Amino acid sequence: MAQQTLIPFGPQHPVLPEPIQLRLVLEDEIVVSAIPIIGYIHRGLEKLVEQKDFQQNPFLLERICGICSFIHSMNYCQGIEKLMGLEVSPRAKYLRVFWSELNRLHSHLLWVGLLADSFGYENLFMWAWRAREKVQDLAEFTSGGRVMYGTCSVGGVRRDLSPDQVRHVLSEMDQLKDQLDKLVPAILNDYTVQQRLVGVGAISREVAFERGGVGPIARATGIRYDHRTTGYAAYGDLQFEPIVETAGDCYARTQVRMRELYQSIDLIKQVFSKLPEGPLQVPVKGNPDGETVTRVEQPRGEVLYYFKANGTKNLDRLRVRTPTFANAAALLAMLPGCELADVPVIVLSIDPCISCTER
Amino acid sequence: MSMEIENCVPVTSDQLLEQVAARKPMGYRFVTMSCVDVGGAFDILYHFDKDYALSNLRMRIEDGQSVPSISSIYFAAALVENEIKDLFGLSFTGLALDYEGRFMLSEGAPTAPMRKTPMPGVTTTPPERKEIVWPNKH
Numbered sequence: 497m498a499q500q501t502l503i504p505f506g507p508q509h510p511v512l513p514e515p516i517q518l519r520l521v522l523e524d525e526i527v528v529s530a531i532p533i534i535g536y537i538h539r540g541l542e543k544l545v546e547q548k549d550f551q552q553n554p555f556l557l558e559r560i561c562g563i564c565s566f567i568h569s570m571n572y573c574q575g576i577e578k579l580m581g582l583e584v585s586p587r588a589k590y591l592r593v594f595w596s597e598l599n600r601l602h603s604h605l606l607w608v609g610l611l612a613d614s615f616g617y618e619n620l621f622m623w624a625w626r627a628r629e630k631v632q633d634l635a636e637f638t639s640g641g642r643v644m645y646g647t648c649s650v651g652g653v654r655r656d657l658s659p660d661q662v663r664h665v666l667s668e669m670d671q672l673k674d675q676l677d678k679l680v681p682a683i684l685n686d687y688t689v690q691q692r693l694v695g696v697g698a699i700s701r702e703v704a705f706e707r708g709g710v711g712p713i714a715r716a717t718g719i720r721y722d723h724r725t726t727g728y729a730a731y732g733d734l735q736f737e738p739i740v741e742t743a744g745d746c747y748a749r750t751q752v753r754m755r756e757l758y759q760s761i762d763l764i765k766q767v768f769s770k771l772p773e774g775p776l777q778v779p780v781k782g783n784p785d786g787e788t789v790t791r792v793e794q795p796r797g798e799v800l801y802y803f804k805a806n807g808t809k810n811l812d813r814l815r816v817r818t819p820t821f822a823n824a825a826a827l828l829a830m831l832p833g834c835e836l837a838d839v840p841v842i843v844l845s846i847d848p849c850i851s852c853t854e855r
Numbered sequence: 856m857s858m859e860i861e862n863c864v865p866v867t868s869d870q871l872l873e874q875v876a877a878r879k880p881m882g883y884r885f886v887t888m889s890c891v892d893v894g895g896a897f898d899i900l901y902h903f904d905k906d907y908a909l910s911n912l913r914m915r916i917e918d919g920q921s922v923p924s925i926s927s928i929y930f931a932a933a934l935v936e937n938e939i940k941d942l943f944g945l946s947f948t949g950l951a952l953d954y955e956g957r958f959m960l961s962e963g964a965p966t967a968p969m970r971k972t973p974m975p976g977v978t979t980t981p982p983e984r985k986e987i988v989w990p991n992k993h
Contacts, residue, residue, distance in 0.1 A: 531952070532934075534958065534959065535957070535958060535959045535960060535961055538959050538960070540968060542969065543968060543969055578858070579858055705884060706929070706930070706931075707930065707931050708884055708885045708886065708929070708931040723907070725907075726907050785857040785858070786857030786858030786859060787857075787858060787859055787860050788858055788860060789860055789902065789909060789911075791909075798886075800886055800887055800902065802889040802900065802902075804891055805857075807857070812891070813889075813891045813892070815887075815889040815890075815891075817886065817887035817889075817935075821887070821934065821935075822886070822887070822931065824934060825930060825931035825933075825934060826931075854959065
């Protein structure tokens with residue numbers, strides 16, 4: 497038997513934008529096992545939620561993640577609205593879909609840039625982040641913030657889009673699609689990219705399911721699971737199909753995310769072709785009471801919020817389970833058997849968000 | 856009337872493993888666990904998903920009572936159980952991966968910070984910092 501070596505991968509590592517450590521046990525160049533060590537950026541946000549007014553929490557919960565910020569606040573608002581029996585206006589629901597899909601575009605473009613960077617493809621990194629810049633400009637144009645939108649509140653949304661703004665967003669979407677038409681084939685057809693991704697970090701459908709994998713990790717193995725199909729917000733009125741691949745490797749995960757970029761552009765166009773008129777907010781009276789669970793689909797997968805309210809303005813408990821936490825167990829199944837040089841690519845292929853994981 | 860979670864079954868710690876093991880062959884995906892401090896006791900909720908519908912188990916645990924780990928059935932639960940162990944100060948038996956209370960929290964962090972009332976020995980003051988002695992300080 498070859499001698500075993502333990503390598504601490506992280507918490508500070510060139511490919512990791514956030515701190516996480518993986519203790520890798522190696523035999524020669526091959527990974528035998530991996531254990532994740534987290535806790536470098538635990539902020540105690542779940543505890544802070546208990547001390548804030550339930551109306552203040554959407555803005556706090558946005559700060560769980562700098563990428564899927566709007567979706568966090570939307571999931572929270574949906575939970576409180578369920579507890580209080582509020583029915584949000586159709587216009588607010590459509591606008592929520594718009595900002596959610598903007599989050600998804602932002603997340604996937606950021607991720608593909610980081611992935612390209614992880615195997616030294618700097619040019620692709622800059623192309624992807626140039627496209628991402630357009631998405632962030634749109635976020636600022638429609639919400640006022642490039643990262644924190646602050647547009648979702650209990651009972652609806654806080655900002656409206658004028659017809660001029662809608663026209664601008666749609667023309668930007670066309671330009672973004674043109675950019676993607678150049679970018680996506682460059683990623684998926686490139687010899688180097690295929691050499692680094694095809695067959696790397698593959699897991700089967702059964703393993704992904706058993707480990708509780710969600711989002712693109714599950715869909716890349718053939719599991720047809722996308723929580724948007726349950727029709728929350730206005731997704732029930734829009735036409736789309738979950739994007740599924742079957743290979744289960746890093747390349748399949750890239751394919752899923754790249755096709756989701758086009759899907760998001762299409763969903764945003766559908767939103768503005770059907771955007772109904774109406775109020776943005778419904779009046780919120782009283783305090784939430786009882787228990788409920790809400791789930792929505794983030795760029796990285798399904799996020800779950802558990803609420804326990806007691807009829808006062810403060811919640812008794814809010815539990816957040818983010819997709820990276822679910823995918824971490826799947827990551828541990830991808831690493832054994834891979835080469836040390838592939839570890840950065842495999843880690844990035846789950847799109848790890850450590851701030852989300854630790855909250 | 857306050858709202859309750861749909862499809863939630865109460866279980867005792869003796870029935871838990873049997874109930875969880877029965878769900879796996881039925882095609883349930885383990886989603887997560889939630890721990891709630893209800894004052895002197897804890898509610899642990901186990902969330903499972905099948906075809907977009909949640910199936911929940913609710914277990915009441917007295918303070919000091921140890922919790923049977925379901926990580927031998929669903930490995931993914933080991934990470935959540937370690938988080939609950941750190942943040943609520945509960946003990947688990949049969950953990951597939953045990954971080955010994957150092958999963959989320961580092962040395963010098965408060966003990967069981969998510970409890971409503973702090974545990975004995977809780978300290979929120981950071982550990983004392985050693986003074987740095989610069990070699991060429993004049």
